[in-house]
Amino acid sequence: MRTHFAQALEDIARSDKRVVLLTADLGFGVLDDFARACPDRFFNVGVAEANMAGLATGLAEAGYIPFMYSIATFATLRPYEQLRNGPALHRFPARLVGIGGGFEYGINGPTHAALEDLGAMRLQPAMQIVVPADEAQAANALRATYDLPGPVYYRISKREGLHLPGLDGRFRLGRIETILAGDDALIASIGAITDEALAAAELLREEGIRATVAVVSSLNPAPVADLVDLLARFPAAVTVEAHYASGGLGSLVAELIAEGGIDCRLQRCGVFAAPDAVSGGEAHMNQRHGIDRENIARLLRKALCR
């Protein structure tokens, strides 16, 4: 997805001279085309995420649309106060691009696992959060949001060739997109892990449980009306995210259910325990931490009291 996203950004930058790309020395091979196309608007700032966020603030003040690129954990957590006091407090159109949600960096271990980036960004009301679920949606979401006022965080998958059947590249800010219709329960999913959510829905179909699968790609602004409407239609729901179970989509849905008095039993599929020293590939880590199709299906059965 990141290559697709970078290509879309390059296309935008060719026609919109306000776009500047900063990287904190990451993106090997991914940003070369942009650097060639717009050499005067591409800066490798070095391994210095805090300074990158401050630079973006200074550039945005003068009318530029700076993109900051790094691995999701480094992008969001190292310069957290710089993002808060910079683009967020100033309400400047800086864009943060965090690569690799959840365990996508697998064998690189827990320092590279982005498990709290969405929660951390969601705590900043000014920070809009866009989490595409596949490549076509990533490109469309970028085109739809790159020129918004105020800052945006894009959590972009490292996996290439991601295509989610039924999504057809749809993206609307503050809305959800349904990719599978069913009458029995709801699976609401965010990001690249949505392919596991869809696979879980297929497993459940074999048992006669027909779930609706809704993709939440706009975490902030949250698709409140859409979610409330959907949740009210089902007796049970599971949220799916490659993230800690707290702070992200599961928390958003739990808040909406509680505050709206919605009669829907919720199970959150996310990472509950801090990662230990064991590492492995993404699929292994997802399974180990219960963000895989079998566990999503198990949680939905549990929510349905089956």
Add this chain to the structure above:
Amino acid sequence: MSTSKIDPNAMRRIVLAESKRAHVGHIGSALSIVDIVSVLYADVLRIPDPCDPERDRFVLSKGHAALALYAALTLKGFLSRQELSSYCTDGSLLGVHPERDLPGVDFTTGSLGHGLSFAAGAALAARLDRSDRRTYALLSDAECNEGSVWEAAMFAAHHRLFSLTAIVDCNGQQALGRTADVLQMEPLADRWQSFGWRPVEVDGHDPGALKTAFAEAAAGESPCAILARTAAGKGVSFMEGQVQWHYLPMTDEQYARACAEVVAGQ
């Protein structure tokens, strides 16, 4: 004595009067930079209008001294006396630390270690715009404890952002003690130089020397760090070099003494 219309003693009187009325501290920190800010606004910064996109940018990275900035903006005519008198009142845009929503404030600050990165970004933007506008960031010496200052310093030097000038208010004081005792930053000039900057050491209370330093800063082909040797609380004898005036508000008696000294110093 500066011949400019941003009279530093008038600024000091504003700092004292507003601090007293609002019953807030950071008086020593504001008095420390009065002469620097006076020269900046009288003779250095090209700001025809605070909203002019081609204006020079100023980042008060040591945001806790914002009252000195408000004083200059008032004397410059960018801020009315009425607005000034709202300092630290409920619902005011004039808080202890400066907010960008106030015309004349380019960047919101208050947490140390952010401003030089903002300024480097502003200088980079000016270069991309092929503009000759300049960017100035005023830091405290203790702020240089923050690693992010040096990230910004490296970037600015690497990209030869010569339109960027950092002024370090070297008053030797920080919140809980003397900088030499808390975290030794000297030799500060050598440190800036080793990061690729041109350090210029100057008496931060000598307007003529400051003007010369700013002229020198604008002439080179690398970013310049003006190390302004200052005294916290400058102009009020019982505050000078006294760490408690980083925080304390004044009593009536202290206020009367301070005003008398500032008036006498005119």
